[in-house]
Structures are given as C-alpha cells and as structure tokens.
Amino acid sequence: MRTLIVGGTLLTPQDSLPDHALVIERGRILGIEPGRPRAGAQDQVIDAHGMWVAPGLIDIHVHGALGHDPMQANQAAIHGMARFFAQHGVTSYLPTTLAATPAQTLAAVQSVAECPQPADGAQHLGVHIEGPYLNPEHRGAQPVEHLRDPDPDEYRAWLETGAVRLVTIAPERPGALEFIDLAVAQGVEFAIGHSGASYEQVVLAAEHGLRQATHTFNGMLGLNHRLPGTVGGVLTDDRIYAQVIADGVHLHPAVVKLIHRAKGVARTILITDAISPTGLPDGEYQLTGLMITLKDGVSRTSAGGLAGSTLTLEAGVRNAMQFAGVSLNQALTMATWAPAEAMGWSGKGRLAPGADADIILLDEALNVQSTIVAGRVVHPRPTP
Numbered sequence: 458m459r460t461l462i463v464g465g466t467l468l469t470p471q472d473s474l475p476d477h478a479l480v481i482e483r484g485r486i487l488g489i490e491p492g493r494p495r496a497g498a499q500d501q502v503i504d505a506h507g508m509w510v511a512p513g514l515i516d517i518h519v520h521g522a523l524g525h526d527p528m529q530a531n532q533a534a535i536h537g538m539a540r541f542f543a544q545h546g547v548t549s550y551l552p553t554t555l556a557a558t559p560a561q562t563l564a565a566v567q568s569v570a571e572c573p574q575p576a577d578g579a580q581h582l583g584v585h586i587e588g589p590y591l592n593p594e595h596r597g598a599q600p601v602e603h604l605r606d607p608d609p610d611e612y613r614a615w616l617e618t619g620a621v622r623l624v625t626i627a628p629e630r631p632g633a634l635e636f637i638d639l640a641v642a643q644g645v646e647f648a649i650g651h652s653g654a655s656y657e658q659v660v661l662a663a664e665h666g667l668r669q670a671t672h673t674f675n676g677m678l679g680l681n682h683r684l685p686g687t688v689g690g691v692l693t694d695d696r697i698y699a700q701v702i703a704d705g706v707h708l709h710p711a712v713v714k715l716i717h718r719a720k721g722v723a724r725t726i727l728i729t730d731a732i733s734p735t736g737l738p739d740g741e742y743q744l745t746g747l748m749i750t751l752k753d754g755v756s757r758t759s760a761g762g763l764a765g766s767t768l769t770l771e772a773g774v775r776n777a778m779q780f781a782g783v784s785l786n787q788a789l790t791m792a793t794w795a796p797a798e799a800m801g802w803s804g805k806g807r808l809a810p811g812a813d814a815d816i817i818l819l820d821e822a823l824n825v826q827s828t829i830v831a832g833r834v835v836h837p838r839p840t841p
C-alpha cells in the first residue's frame with residue numbers, strides 16, 4: 458500500500474513545487490510527481506489542496522512538555538513529550554538533559570536508549586546532554602551544584618549506551634577537549650554553550666570537531682569589538698551551526714536577524730529549549746532540581762533568570778520569518794534541513810526520493826494541520 462499526498466504545494470524545503478504529489482511507501486518517500494498520480498485501489502490518498510507540504514520539523518534541543526521531562530527517566534515521560542511535539546509538527550527530536558547528579562544523568566540517558574519509538578508521536582533520535590560540563594558563570598538556569606569538569610568514567614558510561622548524539626559543553630573546562638576528541642570519533646556532535654570561552658577557545662574547540670552553538674547569545678560570553686568572545690567566535694567561524702530560540706523573549710527580534718545574517722539559513726538551527734510546563738497554564742512548577750514560575754508563558758527561576766522556553770517549533774518557524782525577514786522556505790530550512798545536516802541525518806529534513814516520510818501539512822496561516830511520522834499519520838490521531 459502506498460500513501461499519496463496530492464494537490465498541495467511541496468516545500469522541499471529549498472524549492473516550492475505547486476500542485477505536486479508525494480508518493481510514500483514503507484515509511485519512505487518513493488517519489489515526487491507533478492499533478493495527481495493515478496492511485497491504486499489499495500492506496501491511501503491525502504488531499505492537501507490549499508496546504509503547504511513540508512518536511513517534519515526537527516527539534517534538537519528540548520527539555521519537555523505537558524509536565525513530562527527526560528530527567529524523569531521513564532518511557533511514559535518520553536512518549537508524553539512525543540505526542541505533544543507531533544501536534545506541533547515535530548517528527549523527530551533530541552530529549553535534552555539538565556545538569557544533575559551523575560546517577561540522575563546516566564539514568565536519563567539510559568531511559569532514552571531503552572525507550573521504544575512511540576506509535577503516535579515524534580521519534581526520539583538519541584539524547585542531547587546539556588550539562589553538567591558547563592561554566593558556572595554562564596549557567597543560566599542550570600543548577601550550579603551539579604556543574605563539574607568532564608569525568609572520563611562518567612562520559613564513557615554515557616557513550617556506552619549508544620544514545621548520545623549531541624553534548625553541550627563549555628570547552629574551557631579542564632578535560633573538555635579530550636572528551637570532544639574521543640566522542641567526535643564515535644559520531645557524537647558537540648555544541649558550545651553555557652560558556653565563557655574566548656574567541657580563540659571557540660576556534661580551538663572547532664579544530665577539535667565542535668560544530669554547534671547552543672542557544673546562541675543566551676548563556677555565553679557576549680561580543681565586544683576588541684574581545685569577540687564566545688559569541689564572536691560562534692558568529693564568525695563558518696564551521697559552527699548556531700542554535701536559536703526564536704520566541705521573542707530570549708533574543709530581541711533584531712538579534713535573530715543578526716544571527717541569520719552571520720550564519721545564513723544553512724547554518725542557523727531553530728530550537729525551542731522548551732521545558733516540561735510547556736503546554737500547561739501559568740503557575741509554579743517543580744522541574745528536576747529547579748523551581749520555576751510560569752507567567753504569560755515566560756518561565757523564570759526564583760532569581761528572575763529565564764529558564765528555558767514554552768515555545769513550540771511551529772511558532773518558532775512563524776517567528777523566524779517575521780524576525781529575520783525570511784521566506785517560509787528559508788524558515789523551514791532552519792527547522793528541518795539545517796538541523797538534519799548538523800546532526801548528519803541524511804534521510805531527514807527534506808522531501809526527496811529515498812528520504813524518510815516525515816511530513817507536515819500547514820494551512821495558509823502556517824498552523825500544523827497534519828503530522829506524518831515514518832509514513833503514518835500521527836496527528837490528528839486517526840479515528841479508529
């Protein structure tokens with residue numbers, strides 16, 4: 458049985474193809490055809506007339522939703538997050554940790570490693586470890602008591618799970634470059650974040666294989682015209698992809714535009730950094746090791762600092778268009794193709810023959826109307 462998505466405008470995302478059909482078989486995109494291909498009696502046909510058909514969104518930095526958090530280290534939490542993300546167009550993501558004790562961190566990594574993919578949500582493609590190897594002076598909401606130097610015994614145990622895909626690190630911490638050398642050789646990506654690295658230290662980390670920056674500008678040493686600092690290194694080293702929280706709170710809209718001007722759509726990655734109260738009403742919430750207050754959707758610690766976001770990636774795409782003045786194709790590129798390229802996921806983030814059938818349908822107002830993961834409609838949930 459094949460699935461045909463017909464009548465819509467495909468955004469590959471580099472190109473726009475009006476009135477083209479996507480042909481899907483066994484979880485993969487079989488082909489792209491103009492017009493309306495003939496459907497067999499067994500084929501499922503999805504009418505996308507008046508809609509944009511785009512690759513599923515990819516969120517490589519997200520801590521939770523609807524009260525669920527990977528630090529809870531259980532399958533129900535991961536599957537709960539996955540359902541919420543799929544409702545907002547995300548088809549794959551990296552559950553992201555917060556600095557915690559060695560036992561809590563390892564338990565979170567192991568739970569992702571052992572978690573089967575959900576039947577009705579976004580797929581987890583491994584784990585993003587954000588902390589504990591961060592700089593306390595740029596900790597943001599990361600619990601300071603859990604920040605530490607890279608420990609080979611600890612990180613070897615993470616790597617043994619096979620689930621680690623991305624690590625946010627302050628490369629100026631003693632032992633960080635040794636960790637980067639070891640793990641990059643095993644296919645792990647590194648992002649500089651919660652860091653006070655000098656420009657020179659950023660370039661050195663890139664020499665060792667670091668290729669991303671975590672929530673650029675937030676939680677890192679800023680830019681001075683005589684001391685370019687962490688931000689100056691991130692914006693000018695063309696090897697580095699810049700993660701951006703486009704919620705209008707973490708960064709002034711003009712700074713989103715500036716990052717896009719420096720890095721281009723191919724090196725700018727939209728993330729949410731969303732935390733577990735995302736999707737819940739304003740109030741007080743207990744995260745693992747952290748109390749936060751949610752007011753008007755903005756999450757803050759008791760000290761008043763920002764603590765992650767409540768952004769959805771579908772809203773992030775709309776915001777990026779407005780803030781950076783880019784087209785829908787370009788904003789989608791930053792939430793699909795760019796993260797897939799940064800992570801080395803060649804079958805994701807694009808509509809092309811052979812790619813995974815992770816697809817979203819957007820209406821004219823750019824709201825997600827349907828989400829398809831590995832060829833199966835997961836949102837809206839099919840009526841039994």
Ligand SMILES: [Zn+2]
Pocket residue numbers: 587597650651671672676
């Ligand atoms: Zn952070």
Ligand SMILES: [Zn+2]
Pocket residue numbers: 518520553587730765
């Ligand atoms: Zn984060």
